[in-house]
Amino acid sequence: MRKASLVNELIQSLQASIPDRTPVEVGDTVRVYVRIIEGTRERVQPFQGVVIRARKGANNANFTVRRIATHGVGVERTFLVNSPRLEKVDILRRAKVRRAQLYYLRDRRGKSARLKERRRR
Amino acid sequence: MKGMIGKKVGMTQIFDEQGNVVPVTVIEAGPCYVTQVLSDDRDGYKAVQLGFGETKPARLTKGQLGHLQRNNLPALKYLREFRVKGDDAVDVEEGAEIKVDVFAAGELVDVIGTSKGRGFAGTIKRHNFSRGPKTHGQSDRERSPGSIGMCASPGRTYKGKRMGGRMGNDRVTIQNLEVAVIDVEKNLLAVKGSIPGANGGIVIIRPARKSQQH
Numbered sequence: 001m002r003k004a005s006l007v008n009e010l011i012q013s014l015q016a017s018i019p020d021r022t023p024v025e026v027g028d029t030v031r032v033y034v035r036i037i038e039g040t041r042e043r044v045q046p047f048q049g050v051v052i053r054a055r056k057g058a059n060n061a062n063f064t065v066r067r068i069a070t071h072g073v074g075v076e077r078t079f080l081v082n083s084p085r086l087e088k089v090d091i092l093r094r095a096k097v098r099r100a101q102l103y104y105l106r107d108r109r110g111k112s113a114r115l116k117e118r119r120r121r
Numbered sequence: 122m123k124g125m126i127g128k129k130v131g132m133t134q135i136f137d138e139q140g141n142v143v144p145v146t147v148i149e150a151g152p153c154y155v156t157q158v159l160s161d162d163r164d165g166y167k168a169v170q171l172g173f174g175e176t177k178p179a180r181l182t183k184g185q186l187g188h189l190q191r192n193n194l195p196a197l198k199y200l201r202e203f204r205v206k207g208d209d210a211v212d213v214e215e216g217a218e219i220k221v222d223v224f225a226a227g228e229l230v231d232v233i234g235t236s237k238g239r240g241f242a243g244t245i246k247r248h249n250f251s252r253g254p255k256t257h258g259q260s261d262r263e264r265s266p267g268s269i270g271m272c273a274s275p276g277r278t279y280k281g282k283r284m285g286g287r288m289g290n291d292r293v294t295i296q297n298l299e300v301a302v303i304d305v306e307k308n309l310l311a312v313k314g315s316i317p318g319a320n321g322g323i324v325i326i327r328p329a330r331k332s333q334q335h
Contacts, residue, residue, distance in 0.1 A: 035140070059134050085140040 027097035126173035172197030192216035
């Protein structure tokens with residue numbers, strides 16, 4: 001308890017500058033804009049896919065995005081929520097999911113790997 | 122004299138300017154008070170005694186309370202001495218308060234703590250011995266230390282031969298840790314990397330002895 005609260009206080013004071021993002025949820029289809037440094041040049045690369053896992057924890061909060069690359073190869077990438085290397089995260093679609101981790105998507109492809117869109121209440 | 126007593130809070134990670142993740146240990150450092158200044162004339166050596174950790178006065182003995190009340194200080198749980206080198210002048214006064222701003226981000230420090238006790242540990246854990254083969258007809262050899270000496274000459278096991286025994290709960294110094302963050306308001310200090318002991322353990326922070334920085 002004590003550890004968590006003190007550490008969180010320190011991190012909050014450090015990160016006053018980081019903008020609050022809409023929290024990413026499992027099942028969201030997102031486009032993540034990642035800053036990439038190539039030598040001296042910096043560019044932004046998007047990565048679009050489904051969030052199959054989201055973890056909490058002060059500065060260690062992260063989420064994993066799965067996308068199907070060319071030739072049907074699945075690519076998963078994990079991002080730290082508070083990382084300054086994330087330019088922005090666009091949430092394109094929110095889906096109705098009944099699990100905390102969508103690992104079952106790894107065994108599926110095509111039609112069976114779809115998620116039902118969440119109806120706005 | 123520069124140093125502090127603190128309490129290990131725990132580890133976390135922060136981001137540097139490039140966006141790299143840096144592992145840090147958070148220490149609740151201070152406020153410390155100068156409880157006594159020891160001098161060559163009176164004590165035979167020069168040092169500064171710091172106190173940390175306010176507690177109920179009932180938790181201390183009358184002798185301890187009297188020692189602190191000389192300078193009108195609150196009841197402090199932990200007292201530690203910091204040696205002042207030969208000719209260096211003592212730059213603090215008794216009763217002064219010391220806060221984390223004595224250190225600055227980027228500075229190198231040594232952190233001294235008490236390592237976690239491991240109880241009776243075998244040679245593999247305690248001295249980094251290799252383990253024996255698991256198969257090929259071996260029995261009872263997996264974690265055994267192997268031979269501990271020769272035969273009739275010398276006819277004894279050498280002193281200092283590394284064997285199993287009590288491990289941990291020792292005073293350990295980690296040198297040249299970089300101060301990552303200081304927060305004077307909340308009395309928090311974060312150093313890059315890990316430090317000895319469990320969360321809640323008392324640690325001493327001092328400027329790095331072997332650093333090229335000073």
